[in-house]
Amino acid sequence: xxxxxxxxxxxxxxxxxxxxxxxxxxxxxxxxxxxxxxxxxxxxxxxxxxxxxxxxxxxxxxxxxxxxxxxxxxxxxxxxxxxxxxxxxxxxxxxxxxxxxxxxxxxxxxxxxxxxxxxxxxxxxxxxxxxxxxxxxxxxxxxxxxxxxxxxxxxxxxxxxxxxxxxxxxxxxxxxxxxxxxxxxxxxxxxxxxxxxxxxxxxxxxxxxxxxxxxxxxxxxxxxxxxxxxxxxxxxxxxxxxxxxxxxxxxxxxxxxxxxxxxxxxxxxxxxxxxxxxxxxxxxxxxxxxxxxxxxxxxxxxxxxxxxxxxxxxxxxxxxxxxxxxxxxxxxxxxxxxxxxxxxxxxxxxxxxxxxxxxxxxxxxxxxxxxxxxx
Numbered sequence: 001x002x003x004x005x006x007x008x009x010x011x012x013x014x015x016x017x018x019x020x021x022x023x024x025x026x027x028x029x030x031x032x033x034x035x036x037x038x039x040x041x042x043x044x045x046x047x048x049x050x051x052x053x054x055x056x057x058x059x060x061x062x063x064x065x066x067x068x069x070x071x072x073x074x075x076x077x078x079x080x081x082x083x084x085x086x087x088x089x090x091x092x093x094x095x096x097x098x099x100x101x102x103x104x105x106x107x108x109x110x111x112x113x114x115x116x117x118x119x120x121x122x123x124x125x126x127x128x129x130x131x132x133x134x135x136x137x138x139x140x141x142x143x144x145x146x147x148x149x150x151x152x153x154x155x156x157x158x159x160x161x162x163x164x165x166x167x168x169x170x171x172x173x174x175x176x177x178x179x180x181x182x183x184x185x186x187x188x189x190x191x192x193x194x195x196x197x198x199x200x201x202x203x204x205x206x207x208x209x210x211x212x213x214x215x216x217x218x219x220x221x222x223x224x225x226x227x228x229x230x231x232x233x234x235x236x237x238x239x240x241x242x243x244x245x246x247x248x249x250x251x252x253x254x255x256x257x258x259x260x261x262x263x264x265x266x267x268x269x270x271x272x273x274x275x276x277x278x279x280x281x282x283x284x285x286x287x288x289x290x291x292x293x294x295x296x297x298x299x300x301x302x303x304x305x306x307x308x309x310x311x312x313x314x315x316x317x318x319x320x321x322x323x324x325x326x327x328x329x330x331x332x333x334x335x336x337x338x339x340x341x342x343x344x345x346x347x348x349x350x351x352x353x354x355x356x357x358x359x360x361x362x363x364x365x366x367x368x369x370x371x372x373x374x375x
Contacts, residue, residue, distance in 0.1 A: 007122060014114060015337040019321065023331035029363040030355070031292075032321075032331040034165075034310060036227040037356040041277055044226050044268040051263035059084075059259050061251035062243060063235070067266035071235055074269050075218070077209070081238050083246040084262060086254045088195045088221040088234040089115055092159075094250045095217055095236065096123040099189050104156035107147065111140075111338030113165050113193070125156065129341050132167070136315065136345070139304035140167045144178040151182065157189040158182070162205055163196040166313055166338050166350040168306015170205045180212040188215070195221035195234075198278040200308040201286055214239050222265045226272065227281075227354075231261045285310055288353040288360060295364035296351075299371055310354035315347045318374065324349075328370035330363045 013021075019032035039045070055064070062068065063084025072079030085091040092115065100106050102124035108116050110129035120127040130150045133141040147158075158179065162171045171179075183190050192208040197220060209216040218237040223229035234257075236246055256262075272278060293303045293312055301316040313335070321334035335348025353360065 015333060016114075019325065019331045019333060022325045026325055026329060026331075028325050028329040028331045029359050029366065030331045031351040031353070031360075031363055032325075032333045034352045034354060035229045036310075036354045037359060038227070040226055040228045041268070041272070043271045043275065043277075044228065044264060047267040047271075048260060048264035050267070051260035055259045055263040057259060059256045059262060060247070061256055062247035063257065064259065064262040064266060067233075067235075067262045070266040070269045071220075071237070074273070075207075075220070075237055077237050078240065081240055081243050083236045083238065083243050083250060084257050085234045085236060085250060086257045087223060087232040088193065088219050090232075090250065090253060091219045091234045091236045092116070092191070092193065093119050093122075094246055094253060095191050095219070096120055096125070098246055098249050099191070099217075100125040100156040103154060105152060105154045106157045106159055107150055107155060108159040109142070109147075109161075109164075110340060110342055111166055111335070111344070112340060113161060114337060116159055117340055120159075126154075127340070128155075131342050132169075134345055136302065139313070140169055142169070142171060142175050144175065144182070147179070148182055151186050151188075155186060155188060157191055159191045159193070160208070161193040162208070163194075163200055163306070163308020165196065165309050166311050166333070166335075167304065168309050168311060168313070170200055170202070170307040173206050176206055176208055176211055180208065183212060183215055190216040191219065192216055193219045195219060195224045196309045198225050199282065199285065199310055201282065201289070202307055205308060209237060217242075222261075225278070226265065226268060228261075231258065231265075233257050233261050233265050285353065288355070288357060291357065292351060292353045292360050292364070295360070295367075299364075299367055311350050311352050313348060313350050315345060316349065317347050318371075319347065319349060321349060324367070324370070329366045330370075 016033045023030040068082040069079040071082045096119040104125040117127045209218045222233040301314040303314045325331045333350040335344040
């Protein structure tokens with residue numbers, strides 16, 4: 001009997017899918033996997049209804065021209081440099097297959113989003129994680145010296161996420177400038193995962209592509225921007241002249257993203273700007289962040305408030321993700337899910353606040369009851 005390859009045999013259910021499955025089985029409040037609780041905006045739903053029956057067949061592998069143009073206008077780049085993908089996950093995989101291979105190394109910071117590691121390995125490259133500095137009072141800080149020290153003759157690319165999942169870090173202009181200087185010194189590609197580019201609190205994050213347009217590939221997601229994680233519409237903004245090769249790679253992955261949903265996103269992007277949708281979303285998420293953070297602190301957790309994304313991290317000496325989903329009826333993500341080479345801080349958990357206010361209140365009530373029952 002033939003056997004599966006080592007790649008397939010090594011594949012496991014992700015912690016995000018597992019915690020969502022456990023949440024469904026236990027009737028738990030799901031603060032684990034990062035999908036919004038409510039429906040997408042009305043203008044996006046209307047655009048989708050209009051597109052179905054009109055835009056239903058294959059689009060070019062690089063994406064529907066209307067969407068590439070809309071993204072170009074929104075991002076301030078040429079639409080010809082956009083490649084539309086089936087979500088940001090495929091965008092990252094297309095870049096892994098296109099930018100590095102056997103014998104190469106790709107640097108990424110730790111804690112690290114779990115999909116980055118297997119994608120590098122599937123491309124034949126070696127992922128090298130560089131730890132961020134951690135302080136139990138202040139949280140995480142970027143260490144440019146550690147990143148520079150990790151570069152070797154085999155290093156091919158830097159893979160970064162800003163705003164940063166799971167820590168909520170938003171890199172400062174000075175930190176980004178040091179990253180760009182390092183990439184130019186060693187002639188490295190930069191992959192900038194910016195799926196949370198509109199989910200920030202405070203100053204708008206600087207995009208790496210504005211600092212190093214000749215070597216930066218920017219990954220984005222309609223799922224995060226427009227609250228439709230299941231639509232699977234993502235994109236890559238490439239350095240000038242390179243999108244054609246990316247389209248060639250993605251025509252043998254999924255060929256094209258869902259055509260009517262591409263058309264809907266194309267129509268919705270300018271409306272989202274005109275109607276102030278992102279401003280309103282940030283205000284709503286700030287309120288939910290504050291609600292969850294305040295409730296967790298009242299229960300004895302050390303909370304690290306994010307400057308971006310819709311996640312916060314917390315430390316609690318008596319909680320684990322397994323004990324909470326089983327005993328409290330609340331699902332979160334364990335901190336060790338984001339660590340590959342180094343130990344996660346003890347008691348680290350990540351919670352999503354892209355849920356309804358009612359769900360956050362219910363989660364806090366269940367956590368308080370769980371804590372009382374253990375005291």
